[in-house]
Amino acid sequence: MRLDLLIPNRTIREWTEALIFAVVVATIVRTYFFAPFQIPSGSMLPTIQIGDHIFASMYTYGSPIPLTDIKLFKKPVKRGDIVIFPYPQDPSIDYIKRAVGMPGETLEIRNDKVFINGELLEEPYAYFEPKERKSRQAQGIALAPTSRYGPVRIPKGKLFTMGDNRYNSADSRFWGFVDMDTITGKGQIIYWSHNPNKSIFSGYRFERIFDFLK
Numbered sequence: 001m002r003l004d005l006l007i008p009n010r011t012i013r014e015w016t017e018a019l020i021f022a023v024v025v026a027t028i029v030r031t032y033f034f035a036p037f038q039i040p041s042g043s044m045l046p047t048i049q050i051g052d053h054i055f056a057s058m059y060t061y062g063s064p065i066p067l068t069d070i071k072l073f074k075k076p077v078k079r080g081d082i083v084i085f086p087y088p089q090d091p092s093i094d095y096i097k098r099a100v101g102m103p104g105e106t107l108e109i110r111n112d113k114v115f116i117n118g119e120l121l122e123e124p125y126a127y128f129e130p131k132e133r134k135s136r137q138a139q140g141i142a143l144a145p146t147s148r149y150g151p152v153r154i155p156k157g158k159l160f161t162m163g164d165n166r167y168n169s170a171d172s173r174f175w176g177f178v179d180m181d182t183i184t185g186k187g188q189i190i191y192w193s194h195n196p197n198k199s200i201f202s203g204y205r206f207e208r209i210f211d212f213l214k
Helices: 003-032 134-137
Strands: 032-037 054-058 082-087 089-103 105-111 111-117 149-152 160-163 184-192
Touching: 032 184, 054 111, 082 160
Parallel strands: none
Antiparallel strands: 032 054, 054 184, 082 089, 082 184, 089 160, 105 111, 105 149
């Protein structure tokens, strides 16, 4: 048999091996290091815009051991962190919100202001836009903004999360606490941004690229 007749088969095998290797590496990177996310809603405006693409660090709160619920090098979530977690009512959907209330604290909202253990929480990132009722309805949010809430005591191992866009965010005010063990990542940086209401030839927000989230 001529040797050159084996070359096509060898090429197919090499391509297959390269593809498998790439998939394995991509899975490892996404699980243990960084994962990309596209933002489809305005719940985190103005910090994160609709059409932003961000990277989240998947190691900040610990690295998961495969096939177990154990995390190595586990670190606590801090107030103000922008966290990624599975939506409690449908874990197949990833949500991004800000950690506002921590375990053991008493949280209350009065006239749009958040109080922790009776003390006013300074929130320079909070944004209030009362005119986006269609967006609120699309997210299953009540027509009237939730300007009053609680007081509630946050259970051990739980977080109270909120979107920065307080009148346009489905968050812990509507569906309850987030289990800290389900936090998978921390929003870190915008790597691409395009206004979805613009054409592919315009609407690129280059000034947002490489902005760190805070």
